[in-house]
Amino acid sequence: MRLPIITLTLLLLAHAPAHAGKTLDQVRQRAQLTCGVSTGVIGFSAADSQGHWNGMDVDICRAIAAAVLNDAAKVKYVPLNAQQRFTALQSGEIDLLSRNTTWTLTRDASLGLHFTAVTYYDGQGFLVQKKLKISSAKQLKNAEICVQSGTTTEKNLGDWFKAQGIKVKPVVFEKFEASIKAFFSGRCQAYTTDASALAFIRSKEAPNPDDYVVLPELISKEPLGPVVRRGDDEWFAIVKWVIFALIEAEEYGITQANLERMKASPDPAIQRLLGGAEDSGKLLGLERDWAARAVKAVGNYGEIFQRNVGSASPLKLPRGANALWNKGGLLYAPPVR
Amino acid sequence: MTQHRPLRDWLRRNLFSDAFSAATTVALVVAALCWLPDLIDWLLLQAVFRADAVACQAANHAGACWGVVAEKYRIILFGRYPHQEQWRPLLATVLLLVVIVASGRGLLPLRAMLLAWAVTLPVFFILMGGDRFGLQPVGSDQWGGFPLTLLLATLGMLLAFPLAILVALGRFSSLPLLRGLCRSYVELVRGVPLISVLFLASFLFPLLLPPGISIDVLLRVLFGIVLFAAAYLSETIRGGLLAIPAGQHDAAAALGLGRWQAMRWIILPQALRAVVPSMMNSAVSIFKDTSLVTIVSLYELTGSLSLALAGDPEWRSFHLEGYLFIALIYWIGCHAMSRFSRGFEHAAH
Amino acid sequence: MPAQRWRNLLVQALIAAGLLALLWWLLDATAANMRERGIRSGFDFLLEPAGFGIGESLLPFDSGDSALWALAAGLANTLRVALPAILISTLLGTLVGLGRLSPNLLLRKLCAAYVEALRNVPLLLQLLAWYFIVTDLLPAASKALQLAPHVFLSKSGLSVPWLGGDGGLIDLPQRGAMNISGGAAMTPEYLALLLGLSLYTAAFVAETVRAGIAAVPRGQSEAALALGLTRLQNFRLVLLPQALRGIIPPLTNQHLSLTKNASLAVAIGYPELVSVANTTLNQTGRAAECITLIMAVYLILSLLTAWLSAWLERRNGRWADHS
Structure with a gap:
C-alpha cells in the first residue's frame, strides 16, 4: 500500500x-x-x-x-x-x-x-486584386475577405465594417498558408491582416505582385x-x-x-x-x-x-x-x- | 455438336449476362474511351517530370507537374528537419518499417520480435532527437513529414492496445461500477470527434499540470491519439470476447482455472486472434487519423506538404500533384495493412 | 457468498473514492492553477457579443450577436452540411455496394476500385484536395458561369434564388461590382465539404451494404427465384428486409462518424461548430469552456442518434417480423 x-x-x-x-x-x-x-x-x-x-x-x-x-x-x-x-x-x-x-x-x-x-x-490593412479598381476599404461592400483565424484581425474586421454599416463576408482559415492559398487562387476579393505582413505577402507570396494593391486604410491599432x-x-x-x-x-x-x-x-x-x-x-x-x-x-x-x-x-x-x-x-x- | 468457346462463355458470364449488364458494359467502355486518353495525357504524356517551375507553368495544367515532387520531396517527406541531417529520419523510418513489416508477416519468433521492438524504438528516438553519440540535437518541434506520421501511428497503436484490453476486460468485470466506468469512457470518446480530443491535448492539458511542469506537445498529442484509439480498439476486443462460445468458459472452469486465469490463458488469446482483422481496421484508421495533427500545428505528412507548397508562389498552383503524391503514400500504407488483415483471415479459415 | 459481496462492495467503494479524489484533484488543481495565474473562467462570455463575423450562416448572424448564438449558428451549419451528406452518401454508397455484387465484371471492379481508393486516403487530405479543385477550377466571381437565369457558379460558390431578402418574396442573385450577391449561396468551402464527406462516407456505406447483403444465406435467393419471383422482387421482398437488419446498426455508425468528421471543416474554412468554437476560444481565451462545449454538443448528438437508431431498430424488427 x-x-x-x-x-x-x-x-x-x-x-x-x-x-x-x-x-x-x-x-x-x-x-x-x-x-x-x-x-x-x-x-x-x-x-x-x-x-x-x-x-x-x-x-x-x-x-x-x-x-x-x-x-x-x-x-x-x-x-x-x-x-x-x-x-x-x-x-x-x-x-x-x-x-x-x-x-x-x-x-x-x-x-x-x-x-x-x-x-x-502595426495596424490592420487590406490587400485587394488590382483589377477590381478599388481605392478604399469602404468600397468592399459584399466582398469576400480571406482572414486567418485566431487573431484580433477577425474581430477588427467585424467591428470596422459594422461601424461603416457595410456587410462583408469573412472566409476564415485555420492556417496562414491556407488563407494565402485561397486568396491568391481568387477565392476572395480581399485579404486582411497586419500591414507589416501585407507588404511581404504582396511582394513574396503573390504570383504577380503588380496584380495586387494594399489599400490605404488601417482599420485598427495593433501594438x-x-x-x-x-x-x-x-x-x-x-x-x-x-x-x-x-x-x-x-x-x-x-x-x-x-x-x-x-x-x-x-x-x-x-x-x-x-x-x-x-x-x-x-x-x-x-x-x-x-x-x-x-x-x-x-x-x-x-x-x-x-x-x-x-x-x-x-x-x-x-x-x-x-x-x-x-x-x-x-x-x-x-x-x- | 456444341463447340467449347471459353472466351465467349467468359464474356457472356461476366459482361453480357443480361440486357442490363450488357448496357452497363457498353456505357462503361464508352466512358472509358472518352475519359481515359485525357487522364493518361494529364498523368503521363503531357506531364512535366523535371523540377522546372517554368516548364510546369508552360504546361498550364494540361499535364501534371510532377516536378513539384522532384523539387520539394525532402520538405514533404521530412518537414522542417535540418537538411544535412535528414539521413537520420530516413534511417529511423526504414528501421521502424522493417520491424513493422517483419512483425506483421511473422518473420521473427515472438522473443526476437519483442527484442527487435525494444531495440528499435529507442534507436528511433535517438536518431531523431540526437544529442547523444555525437548527433546534433534536433528538437521535436522540428520533426515532421513521414517519420512523424509513422511514429504517431505506431506508438498510438502500440500504447492503445494494452489500455484497450484493460478497458475491454473491465466491461466483463463483476463489479458494476467498473463496468460502468469502462463503458462511459468508451461511449464518451466515441461520441466526440478526434479533433476535439486533439484540441484538449494541445490547449487544455497544459492547464491541468502544476505550474512549471510541461509536457512536449508531441507527447500530449500522442496521448490524445492513444486515448481516442483505445476506446475504438476496446470495442473491437470486446466483440471478440463476446464471440467466444460459453463452452470455452465452462471448459476452463472444469480445468480448475479461476475466472481471471481462464481469461488470461484461454479466452483472451482466442478473442484477440479472432479480431485481428478488425484491429487492422483500427490501425488503418489511426494511420489516416494522424493527418489531423496538422490542425494543431504538428507538421506530419499532410502538414509538411502545405509547409512545402503554400509558402512558395512558384509552386503553389501545383498543390493537386502534391496531394496525389502523399495520397499515394497513405494509400500504400493502408492498402498493405488491409491486405495483411485479409491474408490473416484466409489463413485462419 | 456474503463475504465475496462485501469484498466487491468495498473494492467498488475504493474505486469510487479514488476516482472522485482524482477528479476533485484535477478540477481543483486546474481551478487553482487558473486562479493563481489570474485566468478568468466561466461561461459568462457566452452572452457577450461575439464580435466576429460568420461568412455563411443558416441562422441570421451579425457580429454584435452573442457568442452563444454564434455557436448555435455553427451547429446549424454543421447540420446543414451533415444532413445532405448523409443522404448523398447513403444513396451513392448503396449503389456502389450493390455494384460490387453485380454479375457485371467491369462494374464490380469499378465499384471495388472506388471503395479501395477512397477508403485508404485520409479524409482531411481528400477535403483539402476537393477544396483546391473547386477553388482552382471554377472561374473568378467576376466571370461567374451562369447556369440558368439567376443561378451562378464561380469561386464564390453556387448562388441560387432563395426566399426572403431585402425587398420582396424571392431574393435573386445578381452580379455585383465584385461578386455575386443575394440569393442563397453554397460557398466553395461548403461544396468541397459536402463532396468530400459524401464520397468518403459512401465508400464505407458501400462496404456495409455489401456485407449486409452477402450475409443473407444464398438459399434464400435461390428459393425465391425458384418460387418464380423476378430478380427485382427477390431483392425487394426477400434480400432487402433480411439484409437491412445487419445494415442499419453499422450504417447509423457511419452517419455518426460523418457528422463528427464534419469538424474537419476547420481546415478548409467552413464555419461549422468546431470552427466557430475555435474562433470564440481565440477571442476570449476560454479554452476549457469552448472545448467542453464542443464535446458536450457532439456527445448529445451521438446519444440522440443512438437513441433514434435503437428506436428504428425496434420498429424495423417489428416490421420485418410482420412481413
Whole structure:
C-alpha cells in the first residue's frame, strides 16, 4: 500500500502554489530560455530550412537570453499557433511569448498575462486584386475577405465594417498558408491582416505582385509585443527593461559595431546603460553588463528593425510609427537610470 | 455438336449476362474511351517530370507537374528537419518499417520480435532527437513529414492496445461500477470527434499540470491519439470476447482455472486472434487519423506538404500533384495493412 | 457468498473514492492553477457579443450577436452540411455496394476500385484536395458561369434564388461590382465539404451494404427465384428486409462518424461548430469552456442518434417480423 501514499504525496507536492519570481531562477537553472514564437511569419519569427529562427520577435528572445544567460544562442523556440500561444504561456510551457501578439484589454486583464512593452506598432490593412479598381476599404461592400483565424484581425474586421454599416463576408482559415492559398487562387476579393505582413505577402507570396494593391486604410491599432505570465514581477521587469534598453541604445547611437568604443564614452547616460559607472543590473537581478550583452547579441532596436523587416530585409518596411520619438515615431523608452 | 468457346462463355458470364449488364458494359467502355486518353495525357504524356517551375507553368495544367515532387520531396517527406541531417529520419523510418513489416508477416519468433521492438524504438528516438553519440540535437518541434506520421501511428497503436484490453476486460468485470466506468469512457470518446480530443491535448492539458511542469506537445498529442484509439480498439476486443462460445468458459472452469486465469490463458488469446482483422481496421484508421495533427500545428505528412507548397508562389498552383503524391503514400500504407488483415483471415479459415 | 459481496462492495467503494479524489484533484488543481495565474473562467462570455463575423450562416448572424448564438449558428451549419451528406452518401454508397455484387465484371471492379481508393486516403487530405479543385477550377466571381437565369457558379460558390431578402418574396442573385450577391449561396468551402464527406462516407456505406447483403444465406435467393419471383422482387421482398437488419446498426455508425468528421471543416474554412468554437476560444481565451462545449454538443448528438437508431431498430424488427 506504499504506492498510493507516495502518489498522493507527490500530487500534494505538485499542488503546492508556485512562488513568485521563479522564472528567472528556472531559466538560469536550465541555462535556457523557452520562447514561444509563431509557426512562421517572415520578418518576425520564421525558421529557415536549417531550422534556425530569424525575425524581430526572435531577436527579442535572443536579447533577453543574452542579458540573462550571457549567451544569445541559449533559447529554445516553441512554435505556437494562434490558439496555443496563451495556454502555452499560462501553463508555463514557455517563459516568454514573443509572437506578434496584439496588446488588448481583454488579453491583458483576463488571461493571466502581462504585456511588457510594444516592439512593433502595426495596424490592420487590406490587400485587394488590382483589377477590381478599388481605392478604399469602404468600397468592399459584399466582398469576400480571406482572414486567418485566431487573431484580433477577425474581430477588427467585424467591428470596422459594422461601424461603416457595410456587410462583408469573412472566409476564415485555420492556417496562414491556407488563407494565402485561397486568396491568391481568387477565392476572395480581399485579404486582411497586419500591414507589416501585407507588404511581404504582396511582394513574396503573390504570383504577380503588380496584380495586387494594399489599400490605404488601417482599420485598427495593433501594438505588438512580448507577453509574460502574471505573478512574476521580477521577470516582467527584466523583459520590459531589456526592450527599453534596446530602444535606448538606438537613441544614444550605441550599435553592435561600436559597443566596445561606446563603453569608454564619457556620457553618464551611456555609462549607466552599459554598466560602466552604475550597476543597473543589480536592481533587476542581473549582472552589471546586461544591456551591453543584449546590444552585443542583436544590436540596438534600429538594427533589429533594419535587419529583419526594414531596408536590409526582403520586406523593406519603412520605420513609420516605429521610429524613435525624437524622429517622428512612437518609440519612447523610459530612461534606464 | 456444341463447340467449347471459353472466351465467349467468359464474356457472356461476366459482361453480357443480361440486357442490363450488357448496357452497363457498353456505357462503361464508352466512358472509358472518352475519359481515359485525357487522364493518361494529364498523368503521363503531357506531364512535366523535371523540377522546372517554368516548364510546369508552360504546361498550364494540361499535364501534371510532377516536378513539384522532384523539387520539394525532402520538405514533404521530412518537414522542417535540418537538411544535412535528414539521413537520420530516413534511417529511423526504414528501421521502424522493417520491424513493422517483419512483425506483421511473422518473420521473427515472438522473443526476437519483442527484442527487435525494444531495440528499435529507442534507436528511433535517438536518431531523431540526437544529442547523444555525437548527433546534433534536433528538437521535436522540428520533426515532421513521414517519420512523424509513422511514429504517431505506431506508438498510438502500440500504447492503445494494452489500455484497450484493460478497458475491454473491465466491461466483463463483476463489479458494476467498473463496468460502468469502462463503458462511459468508451461511449464518451466515441461520441466526440478526434479533433476535439486533439484540441484538449494541445490547449487544455497544459492547464491541468502544476505550474512549471510541461509536457512536449508531441507527447500530449500522442496521448490524445492513444486515448481516442483505445476506446475504438476496446470495442473491437470486446466483440471478440463476446464471440467466444460459453463452452470455452465452462471448459476452463472444469480445468480448475479461476475466472481471471481462464481469461488470461484461454479466452483472451482466442478473442484477440479472432479480431485481428478488425484491429487492422483500427490501425488503418489511426494511420489516416494522424493527418489531423496538422490542425494543431504538428507538421506530419499532410502538414509538411502545405509547409512545402503554400509558402512558395512558384509552386503553389501545383498543390493537386502534391496531394496525389502523399495520397499515394497513405494509400500504400493502408492498402498493405488491409491486405495483411485479409491474408490473416484466409489463413485462419 | 456474503463475504465475496462485501469484498466487491468495498473494492467498488475504493474505486469510487479514488476516482472522485482524482477528479476533485484535477478540477481543483486546474481551478487553482487558473486562479493563481489570474485566468478568468466561466461561461459568462457566452452572452457577450461575439464580435466576429460568420461568412455563411443558416441562422441570421451579425457580429454584435452573442457568442452563444454564434455557436448555435455553427451547429446549424454543421447540420446543414451533415444532413445532405448523409443522404448523398447513403444513396451513392448503396449503389456502389450493390455494384460490387453485380454479375457485371467491369462494374464490380469499378465499384471495388472506388471503395479501395477512397477508403485508404485520409479524409482531411481528400477535403483539402476537393477544396483546391473547386477553388482552382471554377472561374473568378467576376466571370461567374451562369447556369440558368439567376443561378451562378464561380469561386464564390453556387448562388441560387432563395426566399426572403431585402425587398420582396424571392431574393435573386445578381452580379455585383465584385461578386455575386443575394440569393442563397453554397460557398466553395461548403461544396468541397459536402463532396468530400459524401464520397468518403459512401465508400464505407458501400462496404456495409455489401456485407449486409452477402450475409443473407444464398438459399434464400435461390428459393425465391425458384418460387418464380423476378430478380427485382427477390431483392425487394426477400434480400432487402433480411439484409437491412445487419445494415442499419453499422450504417447509423457511419452517419455518426460523418457528422463528427464534419469538424474537419476547420481546415478548409467552413464555419461549422468546431470552427466557430475555435474562433470564440481565440477571442476570449476560454479554452476549457469552448472545448467542453464542443464535446458536450457532439456527445448529445451521438446519444440522440443512438437513441433514434435503437428506436428504428425496434420498429424495423417489428416490421420485418410482420412481413
